[in-house]
Amino acid sequence: MEHVFSIGKLAAASGSKVETIRYYEAIGLLPEPERNAGNQRRYSARHYDRLVFILHARDLGLSIDAIRQLIDLSSHPDMPCHDADEIARRQLEDVRQRIARLKLLEAELERTLSDCSHGTIAECKVIETLAQCGACERHQRPPR
Amino acid sequence: MEHVFSIGKLAAASGSKVETIRYYEAIGLLPEPERNAGNQRRYSARHYDRLVFILHARDLGLSIDAIRQLIDLSSHPDMPCHDADEIARRQLEDVRQRIARLKLLEAELERTLSDCSHGTIAECKVIETLAQCGACERHQRPPR
DNA sequence: TATAATTCCTGTAGTCACTAGAGCTTCAAG
DNA sequence: CTTGAAGCTCTAGTGACTACAGGAATTATA
Numbered sequence: 125m126e127h128v129f130s131i132g133k134l135a136a137a138s139g140s141k142v143e144t145i146r147y148y149e150a151i152g153l154l155p156e157p158e159r160n161a162g163n164q165r166r167y168s169a170r171h172y173d174r175l176v177f178i179l180h181a182r183d184l185g186l187s188i189d190a191i192r193q194l195i196d197l198s199s200h201p202d203m204p205c206h207d208a209d210e211i212a213r214r215q216l217e218d219v220r221q222r223i224a225r226l227k228l229l230e231a232e233l234e235r236t237l238s239d240c241s242h243g244t245i246a247e248c249k250v251i252e253t254l255a256q257c258g259a260c261e262r263h264q265r266p267p268r
Numbered sequence: 269m270e271h272v273f274s275i276g277k278l279a280a281a282s283g284s285k286v287e288t289i290r291y292y293e294a295i296g297l298l299p300e301p302e303r304n305a306g307n308q309r310r311y312s313a314r315h316y317d318r319l320v321f322i323l324h325a326r327d328l329g330l331s332i333d334a335i336r337q338l339i340d341l342s343s344h345p346d347m348p349c350h351d352a353d354e355i356a357r358r359q360l361e362d363v364r365q366r367i368a369r370l371k372l373l374e375a376e377l378e379r380t381l382s383d384c385s386h387g388t389i390a391e392c393k394v395i396e397t398l399a400q401c402g403a404c405e406r407h408q409r410p411p412r
Numbered sequence: 413t414a415t416a417a418t419t420c421c422t423g424t425a426g427t428c429a430c431t432a433g434a435g436c437t438t439c440a441a442g
Numbered sequence: 443c444t445t446g447a448a449g450c451t452c453t454a455g456t457g458a459c460t461a462c463a464g465g466a467a468t469t470a471t472a
Binding site (some may be wrong): 176181190198209215219226227236251255 | 325399
Binding site for chain 1 (some may be wrong): 456457460466
């Protein structure tokens, strides 16, 4: 006899939300569960497993689309692992880039804050710093 | 005599996009520019400055709402700097948390990939890892 | 067992910060 | 003067949810 969950219990057990679960069902990530006599969803352990898989992958920053690919892959257990590997590798690359970028931001915010003389807005280095381009290469020189 | 830009030139000079500029105008972050006889937007250096301010702040991860607050602040130059300071400080805190979180993800993805035996999907550690909760505290124990 | 409180249902709309497209007008180069 | 690029407005789409309205079903309490 399997455990059977209401959507609320499944949300609580998995650490997600009722609305999110219904959303994952609507976009086809979670299979449609059985319904009881009163039309309420009744989930099994299989649903729990699938949901935890999705939540982990989301936590790791994978897009819904990447997760869909992984789920498709796992329904072909004879295929080589290469594609799943590739998805994880791309994600790792992405995460590393995000870290590098955020560290630059951290440094710039630290500088911005340490420069601030705590006077009035007119002298505020926070605003001033944002208004200028120090080492930034995004724009051309101001066109004066 | 001031430089005057078309929206396309402003986009190119600032490193943003035409649509983004119109969007910032629509939500009230950029003041409405003058129009020429043919109803086309004509921007001045003031607009360029404001746009660069916004783009920098967005690059630093500030929300549109935080930027709006900073702009409001800067129109009251006599107020103390404290509020602007606080916005930057909160943002720094946020960036640091994001870095910490991403580093955990990086480690988990590295582990996932190094475990992968490159066999078939059935043995794929990438998928397996996502399906389990190793050290994760998000959910309760599986309810079997 | 009756009622009250909670949970669940569907469907729609809202969020954020843009981005893309349709269908038209205006501008600039040759 | 023609032609093609750039501009205009307005609407809808994106991703990944989140929130609400207005009911129906279930569960807890008296």
